Amino acid sequence: MNDLMTENRLTFAEAGETCRVHSNTVFNWAKLGVDGVTLEHYRIGGRYYTSVEAVGRFNAKLEGGDNAK
Numbered sequence: 001m002n003d004l005m006t007e008n009r010l011t012f013a014e015a016g017e018t019c020r021v022h023s024n025t026v027f028n029w030a031k032l033g034v035d036g037v038t039l040e041h042y043r044i045g046g047r048y049y050t051s052v053e054a055v056g057r058f059n060a061k062l063e064g065g066d067n068a069k
Contacts, residue, residue, distance in 0.1 A: 004042050007051035012041075015050050026050070029058065037061045 012030070016023040029039040030048065040054040 002040065002053065002057070004040055004049070004051050004054060007053045009049050009051055010055070012048050012050065015039075015055055018052075018055065034062060 010018065011023075012026040013023040015026045019026070026039065027048065030041040030050065031038070033039075037058060039050055039058045041048055041050045043049070
């Protein structure tokens with residue numbers, strides 16, 4: 001299992017900028033998912049975070065790549 005707390009942290013706004021989508025879209029990926037795949041995330045206080053690596057795993061799972069574990 002991956003430890004998000006040790007990976008390169010991104011706010012949902014930063015993740016949205018990286019993926020060229022709105023931060024609300026990132027929130028939906030985390031809470032609702034896409035095709036049964038959800039974005040790994042955590043919350044500290046009132047802020048939600050993910051990681052560069054988690055975004056990569058999310059994309060790999062959606063693409064059905066070999067790294068989709």
